[in-house]
Amino acid sequence: MPEDTTAEQAAPEDLWRLRRSIDNIDTALVAMLAERFRVTREVGQLKARHRLEAVDVAREEAKVARLRENAARAGLDEDFAEEFIRRVMAEVVRQHRIIAEEG
Amino acid sequence: MPEDTTAEQAAPEDLWRLRRSIDNIDTALVAMLAERFRVTREVGQLKARHRLEAVDVAREEAKVARLRENAARAGLDEDFAEEFIRRVMAEVVRQHRIIAEEG
Secondary structure, eight states, rough: OOOOOSGGGGGGGHHHHHHHHHHHHHHHHHHHHHHHHHHHHHHHHHHHHTTOOOHHHHHHHHHHHHHHHHHHTTTHHHHHHHHHHHHHHHHHHHHHHHHHOOO | OOOOOOGGGSOOOHHHHHHHHHHHHHHHHHHHHHHHHHHHHHHHHHHHTTOOOOOOHHHHHHHHHHHHHHHHHHHHOHHHHHHHHOOOOOOOHHHHHHHHHHH
16 A cells, blocks of 8 residues: 555545656656766766867757757656756756866 | 767767657657546545545655655656656646646
């Protein structure tokens, strides 16, 4: 049984089933995000070694546009998808600058 | 070849390879987010039918705590993970309120 201690103990069986799906999806999302930052750390080290800029605006904008298309096809709100990827990319740039300074 | 038209055309082969990984991960993230909102829309409809509250603070806080643990295990920054899931949950609540009003 899930750890609910609230009014929703009275909720239907379906709710419990759907929440199991959400929990599984969240585990997958965390794993995917962890892997994305693992790869972008490698990119950061490569950029630092080759003294490349941490930010590539043209590539970022192309990425946003492509992600919005993917979102539309998958039935995900495009603005939500854009906000999400911009937040991720900002964190990547922050990490790349730290890597460049450390290197 | 990727669609880079910037200075990074001169970047090493490894960068291209890593960016292919990032693009694949982003496709997976979009698909997972789309699926999460598909499931939470079902939850919203269920809650509306049973006149349950859109927000369950106890469940949300338990979810945040569990996600931070998952993030730590996966090597993902815990604060980033928390900010991410809180943004997702805020969007879910917004959608659930719309569903409740429409119902």
